[in-house]
Amino acid sequence: MFIELDLQSDTPLYTQLADQLTEGIASGELKPGDPLPSIRRLAEDLGINLHTVNKAYNLLKQEGLLQVHRKTGVIVQPDGMPGVTEAFEAKLRRQLRSLAAAAAVRGMAEEVFAQESKSVYRDIITNRGGE
Known part of the structure; x- marks a missing residue:
């Protein structure tokens, strides 16, 4: 999945990242169980602070779209997406x-x-x- 962040945007980078990952899941580009890059790796690849990636990942974890494990890494929710609440x-x-x-x-x-x-x-x- 290709992620493009607008460094000049008023929208915070973590929000842009979370939005693009959500769109990737919604479009099927990211499938349940797919691994995502580590926080450090994605931050490096995008040239942004690792705390920014961590914030985006945690937001999506709270929304039930990702699972974050210290040892196995970050994956797209394999147990089905949360419904409309x-x-x-x-x-x-x-x-x-x-x-x-x-x-x-x-x-x-x-x-x-x-x-x-x-x-x-x-x-x-x-x-x-x-x-």
């Missing part, structure tokens, strides 16, 4: 609210916002490689 729905609403507000401030029509959301979702799902 109330906490997830609340987080999703907060994030969508922020995006919707930004779109509304710029004058984007509701239909266009909804279509863009569908398009992005379908693009990720379509890239699952036949799953």
